[in-house]
Amino acid sequence: MNFHPVxxxxxxxxxxxxxxxxxxxxxxxxxxxxxxxxxxxxxxxxTLSAHCKSNGEDVGTFTIASAGSASFLSHILVxxxxxxxxxxxxxxxxxxxxxxxxxxxxSMCFQRICMWRISxxxxxxxxxxxxxELQFRxx
Numbered sequence: 001m002n003f004h005p006v007x008x009x010x011x012x013x014x015x016x017x018x019x020x021x022x023x024x025x026x027x028x029x030x031x032x033x034x035x036x037x038x039x040x041x042x043x044x045x046x047t048l049s050a051h052c053k054s055n056g057e058d059v060g061t062f063t064i065a066s067a068g069s070a071s072f073l074s075h076i077l078v079x080x081x082x083x084x085x086x087x088x089x090x091x092x093x094x095x096x097x098x099x100x101x102x103x104x105x106x107s108m109c110f111q112r113i114c115m116w117r118i119s120x121x122x123x124x125x126x127x128x129x130x131x132x133e134l135q136f137r138x139x
Contacts (some may be wrong), residue, residue, distance in 0.1 A: 013061040034073040037084055037100045041068050042119040046091040052099070054084040074100045076112070090118060093138040097123055 021083075041048040041064040048064040054074040062070035074084040084100035098104075100114050110129035117124045122137040 010104055011026055013137040024046065032078060033076050033103060033112065034106075035076055035082070035100050035105075035109065035114065036071055038115040039064060039086070039099070040115065040117050041090075042078055042117045043090055046120075048118055049089045050086045051088075052084060052086040054100075055080075055082060059084070074102075076102050088118065090120065090138075093120065095136070095139045097136050099123070 024089050037052075039048070039050055039062065043066055045066065047066070048068075049061065050064065050070070051060045051061045052072060054072065055077065059072045059074075062072075072084070074082060075080045082100070082102035083098055085096060085098045087096045088094065099116055100109075105114055105125075106112075108125060108127050110126070115126040117126075117132055120133055120138075124132040125135045127133050
């Protein structure tokens with residue numbers, strides 16, 4: 001049975017790519033898509049400070065005024081856990097939170113966007129772009 005040369009080439013390329021993805025450790029750090037994390041300060045009195053990391057890399061420190069917001073991207077890694085965390089301070093409240101865990105959040109964050117409302121009560125996540133649910137209280 002003879003196949004068209006384009007089909008043969010395409011199949012060989014797919015087999016090669018599959019072999020690379022299965023056997024190469026390098027591919028475990030490849031990112032194909034990004035998740036977006038949005039932090040919204042819902043406190044009426046306090047400024048929110050958040051120092052954030054994505055997959056262990058520093059993405060910066062954000063100072064967010066009342067009713068303000070900040071955002072950053074987290075690369076979703078192939079074959080590896082994807083986590084973004086922030087160390088946050090709101091007035092005299094302080095805590096460290098995983099604000100993006102792809103394994104945990106992919107079914108809750110609408111189109112890979114995780115929007116958090118931060119207040120004195122804690123951190124609430126927008127679930128499937130429908131409603132907010134309290135996920136974390138301040139320690």
